[in-house]
Amino acid sequence: MQPTTTGRFRVHDRRPRPDVAEATEEFVLVEIPPDPIDPNAPESADAFDPIFVTAEGYDGDLEATIDALAPGVVIDGTLAWDDGTARFTEVETVREDRFRFAGNIEGIFEAAVEAWNAIRADGEAFGSVTTRSTDGEPNGALYLFADGPGGDTFAELRAGRIPIEPLVARVNERLDDDRPREVFVLRPADHPFVLVHVVFDRDGVLARTIRDTYDLGSGLAAGLDDGDEETAGDDGADDDGTVEDDADEDGSDDFDLRDRL
Known part of the structure; x- marks a missing residue:
């Protein structure tokens, strides 16, 4: 048997x-x-x-x-x-959560670079920030890992040798809701880090914007075509997603997700 x-x-x-x-x-x-x-x-x-x-x-x-x-x-x-x-x-x-992996990403959003620079200034090889909508509502957890010479953090994350599950579990415990998550594991082409972005709502604006920006599947444009009220503002650009450090709750250091290097 x-x-x-x-x-x-x-x-x-x-x-x-x-x-x-x-x-x-x-x-x-x-x-x-x-x-x-x-x-x-x-x-x-x-x-x-x-x-x-x-x-x-x-x-x-x-x-x-x-x-x-x-x-x-x-x-x-x-x-x-x-x-x-x-x-x-x-x-x-x-x-019905989703994981998406993509390497050699061009034009990674500037918020991730700013967050990484702050983490490295503190002498750390790993850190996290909370992403927020332009209305100030939390919409994701962004984790940043060092990807130095001689290693391949992206491959380790994709193979499961560096576990992603505890990061998702932390979000699920915090939110305690039934919304499906979307997790983006991205390696920038020009920066020495790998990011894991646990987006709180797989069907929300932030997830769609990331999919659109990096060509990872149907995104914000598809939602607009479908007449989705959540994605469709008068100018088609509301609630794109911003990032601020967990320790900064006053919203003074917001970054637009679409700021590109």
Whole structure:
């Protein structure tokens, strides 16, 4: 009898494993623990280790369900193990979040650069800021990681070796709502950092603006074409998204997301 694992998982990515020659397409899953993980606890070190699951060779309804799985979604599933290889036997999508990965981004928004400069001025290699709409409402959490010579932070994040799940979990715990998130993992072409932007509302203006700006899928223009009231101001430019440091609550250092280098 094959051993099985049942639990709740995040579909972190879907692609052939880059470090395996002639690899078939796989899912990278991260198990979501039922209770919050203390980052200082000994077991936290491997709590979010990636799990590789075959993405091909399914039949019938299970094949259709698996083909529809996109990076970012949360699923309840059962995995069967055969000689170290995992395959799905049951899958149900429970949350429609999205992850998007893009490297060598040209013209990264200036707010991220300003935030990174402030982090480095403090001698840190990692930091975060809260992004806000032009109305001052929080709309995302922006995390910045150093990407120095000899390393590849973007690849580590995409492979799940640097976990993203705790960053999303922190947002979910803070907001305690059912809105699907959108997570953008972007590596600028001309700056030594990688950003992870956890946008609070996948269908909101900020997520659409980022998708538009970096050609990552349907974005603000699609919303305007559809007559979406949230995106359509008189000039088509309201609520684009600004960034301010978590410690600065007076809104005096706002940046427009569309400020480009």
